[in-house]
Amino acid sequence: MKPLEYAIEKEGEITIFKLMKELDYLKVSEFDIRLNEISQDANKIILDISKLEYICSAALGSLLNHFNKARQNGKSIVLIGLNDKIANPFNAIGLTRLMYFADDINEAKTMIEEMENEK
């Protein structure tokens, strides 16, 4: 059984959660746990999905729930690296309208700064 492949990096106040390879139903629970842990410690999160090759619908639902909870708690989450292979599910389910996306890490940092300034 292949575990969830990920990396967590810190840049100042920002935590970068990099997801890799596949996020299917088998790995949704671990994804939930990791994102919960990160959300408890960090107020500014960048979720890098540029190396993610597959995401299942349950993971998309979970991701949106985390995003909504973070927003309710005054935290910022921005996604970067939405690639062609996984873009369609995000678009079809409407997540590209509901969540924040940036092209790269610098744009994500700027978006987070702007969100913080609006508070």
Place this chain on the structure above:
Amino acid sequence: MAKLILKIPGETSYLSRIREFVLDFAKTLGFDEEGLGDIEMSVDEAATNIIRHGYDEDPDLPDENKVIEIEITKIDNGIEIAIQDRGKPYNPKNAPIPNLEKHFEQMKTHGLGIFAMKQFMDELEHNYISGKGNLITMRKYLKSE
């Protein structure tokens, strides 16, 4: 190669093998990244539904019957994927399309799999074969230039 068959245990640990099997075949047919992503998600969601709802929720079904058989066929300008289970009758075509706004408002994380299958494949059929199980057949065609 015009047709391939994979018979595999109906367990979540085999989902990646199922996706790999279908994707490797679909790549040879010329689908682009977007098309491959659509096919991968549809197959994965179909198999996940069988495992979670058809097998895990049926304590009377013997373990040796909890298998998934996938047949992939090159068709004219596309791919046909037939997924056979041994579960109770369940027709995904009859499942309602969720109201996505309400779905997420209620913080639901499941129930989007059938939406994905209907959304991403060009054709979706269901047959229940008595004494055998459900047969879901999906087709996707290459985009015309």
